[in-house]
Amino acid sequence: MTVEKNALYRPLIGVAPRWFPAEGALCASESLGDCYLDAILAAGGMPMMMPITNDAELIEAYVNMCDGFSIPGGQDINPQFWGSDEPIPEEVCPERDEYEFLLIKKVLERDKPLLATCRGMQMLNVVRGGSICMDINRMTPRPGMALWHHSVVLKEPTHPVEVRPGTTLYGCVGERELIQVNSSHHCCVLEPGEDVDVVGYATDGIPEAIEVRSQTFCLGVQWHPEYMWHALSSDRGIWDGLVAAARARRERDPQA
Numbered sequence: 001m002t003v004e005k006n007a008l009y010r011p012l013i014g015v016a017p018r019w020f021p022a023e024g025a026l027c028a029s030e031s032l033g034d035c036y037l038d039a040i041l042a043a044g045g046m047p048m049m050m051p052i053t054n055d056a057e058l059i060e061a062y063v064n065m066c067d068g069f070s071i072p073g074g075q076d077i078n079p080q081f082w083g084s085d086e087p088i089p090e091e092v093c094p095e096r097d098e099y100e101f102l103l104i105k106k107v108l109e110r111d112k113p114l115l116a117t118c119r120g121m122q123m124l125n126v127v128r129g130g131s132i133c134m135d136i137n138r139m140t141p142r143p144g145m146a147l148w149h150h151s152v153v154l155k156e157p158t159h160p161v162e163v164r165p166g167t168t169l170y171g172c173v174g175e176r177e178l179i180q181v182n183s184s185h186h187c188c189v190l191e192p193g194e195d196v197d198v199v200g201y202a203t204d205g206i207p208e209a210i211e212v213r214s215q216t217f218c219l220g221v222q223w224h225p226e227y228m229w230h231a232l233s234s235d236r237g238i239w240d241g242l243v244a245a246a247r248a249r250r251e252r253d254p255q256a
Contacts, residue, residue, distance in 0.1 A: 010046040011246035014066035016100055016120070017049050018074045019093045036072060036226040043239040045246060052099045059099070063106045068113035068217075068246030071100060071120030073224060076187060082131045089134070101127055113217040113245035115238065118185050121220030125210060128193025136188055142205040150183045150206065154227045158183040161208045161223070167199040168219050169209050172241035173234035180232065181208065181223035188222060217245035 015037075017030035032049055040047040047070075050062050063069075076089040078097050100120070104127045107114050116124040122132050133139060141147045148159040157180035163170050165177060173179050189207040192198055200209030200221070212218040219242075225235035 010044055011067035011243055011250055012065065013040050013045040013047050013243065013246060014050050014062050014069045015040070015047050016069075016071045016103060017052060018072055019052060019096045021091075032072065033226070035229075036070075039226045039229045039236075039239045040070070040243065042229065042236075043243040045239075045243040050103075052095055054095065054098055054102075056102060059103050059106060063103070063110055063112065066112070066246075067250040068242055069103070069107050069115075070242065071104065071114070071116040071123060072226070073118030073120060073184070075119065076134065077119065077123055077126060077132065079132070079134065082126050082129075084131065086134055097123075108212065108215060108218065111216055113242055113249055114215070114219070115242040116220040117224055117226065118222060119187075121210060121222055122187055122189065124212070124218070124220045125189050125193050125196055128196050128212060130189060130193030130196055131191040133188050133190040134186075136186055136206060139188065139206060142203070145204045147206070148183070148202055148204045150185055150202075152184045154182050154184050154224055157181060157228070157232070160203050161200045162203060163209070164197075164199040167197070168211050168217060168241065169199050169221070169238075172219070172237040174237055176234065179234040181221075181225075181235075182228050183223055185222055216249070217242070 020029045037047045075091045075093050078092045079086040100123050161179050161181050163177050195212050195214045196210050197213055198207045199211050202208050208222045210220040225238045229235045229239055
């Protein structure tokens, strides 16, 4: 009997859902794509979608229950969350913003493994007091470079990312300093928050990965490894890293 084949030994990974407006339906919906859940399953984890809620006690119960957490991409974050007076984008979800902010805060308080992708990485930075650029086209590329095309290419590599050696990300991707990623975003980290290190940059200079140095495993990536984990070993390694960290967390403290 192996850890991978026996569900009883799979670490439980709480996943925050994406949110979609009603648009003529009876109610809005919360969901996750199969590729996201499959990535966690393939890494040996047991994914569980958590509901969007403003009930702090319920969020606390999920944080106590799960061994690790993952926050997916989605709508823009309301700029008011980092004190900006920029116009509020049309497609925002106040309920999701408030829920994820509190969820991430509680996960960090417990030092439980966390992987945050795209919007999730941005929210992680906001929770730590950082800010977000709402339009990558405002960013200045590195000298001699043009900005990469960063939007809506999910099922094939789009551009390289430079990985800082000695980081959690570096270990997950097989100790490689240059990897290929897909891309689908128009926002990015602007000012890193407290204890936040930028550990990966696109070769045009756009921040692509962050870590919270005070945490055992806390990684944010701007790309979408849930779409390419079956094709890129570096993306597969990110999911493997999350599940391995969650398993180690449970074995270290089963009651926490």
